[in-house]
Amino acid sequence: MIEIIDTGDFAELKQQLSKMHLSAHDNIQVILGYPHYIRLKDSIFSLNYTDNTYQSLLTTQHPILSAIGQQKGTLLDACGGFGKDSFLLSHNHFKVTTCESNPIIALLLSQAVTDYCTKVPLSWEAISQQSQEVMHKRSFDIVYLDPMFQIQRSAKPKLSMQIIQALSSSEPFTDWDLAWQCAKKRLVIKQHQKAIIRPELPKPSLQVKAKKNVRYDIYLK
Numbered sequence: 001m002i003e004i005i006d007t008g009d010f011a012e013l014k015q016q017l018s019k020m021h022l023s024a025h026d027n028i029q030v031i032l033g034y035p036h037y038i039r040l041k042d043s044i045f046s047l048n049y050t051d052n053t054y055q056s057l058l059t060t061q062h063p064i065l066s067a068i069g070q071q072k073g074t075l076l077d078a079c080g081g082f083g084k085d086s087f088l089l090s091h092n093h094f095k096v097t098t099c100e101s102n103p104i105i106a107l108l109l110s111q112a113v114t115d116y117c118t119k120v121p122l123s124w125e126a127i128s129q130q131s132q133e134v135m136h137k138r139s140f141d142i143v144y145l146d147p148m149f150q151i152q153r154s155a156k157p158k159l160s161m162q163i164i165q166a167l168s169s170s171e172p173f174t175d176w177d178l179a180w181q182c183a184k185k186r187l188v189i190k191q192h193q194k195a196i197i198r199p200e201l202p203k204p205s206l207q208v209k210a211k212k213n214v215r216y217d218i219y220l221k
């Protein structure tokens with residue numbers, strides 16, 4: 001169940017969200033404010049890219065940067081989540097469009113991106129929409145997909161991932177061909193290391209293996 005709470009200025013937004021009949025696998029409270037935040041069980045989550053969790057990512061070479069390559073240009077992050085990957089990519093000079101289909105996740109994402117880009121001049125926009133709708137209208141040099149997959153973990157996932165799992169629908173992204181058409185130069189798919197290579201697509205040109213059973217399949221044009 002999702003409970004939406006307005007702390008003052010967001011009555012209209014609360015009404016819009018209430019009409020959407022959103023559901024969650026766990027009890028979630030969404031508190032609308034500056035910033036918006038989410039309560040899951042006893043934990044509170046808000047999104048702020050100036051936090052050390054994000055800023056410390058900028059000091060190391062993340063495998064996604066090897067997968068995306070050196071070429072700069074426009075990039076669609078088609079399964080945006082809370083924008084960690086987009087954060088890294090926009091800091092690496094890509095013009096990033098982050099799409100997120102879940103309205104609650106998208107709400108926190110949009111607010112955090114807008115807020116961060118007033119402090120740090122990045123080319124980064126967040127869109128609250130199914131990425132397929134954007135793919136039908138626009139094309140990008142690079143399309144990046146991080147659809148949800150299960151990783152065998154001994155520890156509990158991070159709070160941000162617990163929230164994504166609690167809110168996510170049972171319909172994973174499967175429009176591989178559309179994503180391929182939308183990419184002018186490169187399509188990158190983050191996968192579980194044991195996942196099959198997508199039969200709908202040509203053979204990947206490259207693969208980058210990362211930690212935690214993650215693999216990036218790279219399709220070049």
Ligand SMILES: C[S@@+](CC[C@H](N)C(=O)[O-])C[C@H]1O[C@@H](n2cnc3c(N)ncnc32)[C@H](O)[C@@H]1O
Pocket residue numbers: 078079080081082083084085086099100101102105129130131132146147148149164168169171172173
């Ligand atoms: C594994 S998470 C992505 C995490 C993200 N890469 C990050 O760095 O934070 C997958 C996200 O994709 C979103 N999603 C799934 N299908 C989508 C679609 N068709 N369009 C846009 N977002 C989608 C889910 O709601 C979920 O938030």
